[in-house]
Amino acid sequence: IFQTSWARAPQIYGPHLSMKETVLPDDPAFKKFPPFMSSGKNWAIIRYADVLLFKAEALIELGRAQEALPLINQVRQRAINSESLLKQANGNTISNYKIDTYKPGVNCTWTVDFARQALRFERRLEFAMEGYRFFDLVRWGIAAEYMNSYFAIEKTRKPHLLDAVFKKNRDEYLPIPLNQINFSKGLYKQNTGW
Structure with a gap:
């Protein structure tokens, strides 16, 4: 039976880490960095938001900003619907980040230049602290x-x-x-x- 003391990071692994998911260091699934080192668990290579924003970026650079709008808004809508907001003891959210989708003619003028700016801002928010920013800046x-x-x-x-x-x-x-x-x-x- 798994002992809690076996987990080097209980807040990540906890008492539910299964021994059948543990792999040997020479296994192709072995990861050399946390949080799931030596685990056979699947891990993300690319996030869906990255795929959506890459497609939106390509459309904007092709001058098809209108087609990029629903893709960027799809990423923003997921953030709006997040149920993982930090909450106070009384259940109220700690902050109101005032996230909204882009609505041309209502809260923005959706031109190619504005779309490019919106996309760059969205990538900055979506991938904060994930190591993509420098490569975005170089690409742009x-x-x-x-x-x-x-x-x-x-x-x-x-x-x-x-x-x-x-x-x-x-x-x-x-x-x-x-x-x-x-x-x-x-x-x-x-x-x-x-």
Whole structure:
């Protein structure tokens, strides 16, 4: 019988972790990072919201912003309907985030530029703290502008950022290791600026 003391993180694993879900380290299902390390549980590679927002982004960039509207609103509607809001002891929600769908002519003017801005805001909210933001900024071609404006403010607060600068057309990608370039027998070319 499973003992509670076996769980290294009871708030995640709890007493219901099944031994039949545990896999060996050489099993292809073994994950090397939490929360389900050594577990055969399924784990998300891509979220449905990511698929919806990628499609919306493609439609916007093709000039078909009207077709992107219901996709973005579908992600927003899920947030509106969330029952996982933080609640006070009396049952009231802690905050009212005033989430609403985009309603052209009512609360917005749905142009291609506005749609692009709305999509970028939605990706920022939806994937906060999930590690996508930098790659979004690079894909949109605004990483240098965004990062340097961030550094300008944070330099005044954090001394270790005094020399921080993001160089456009260089810092979007890491350098390719020299031995990989050598192994490729000249097929690989070093990334710009490195």
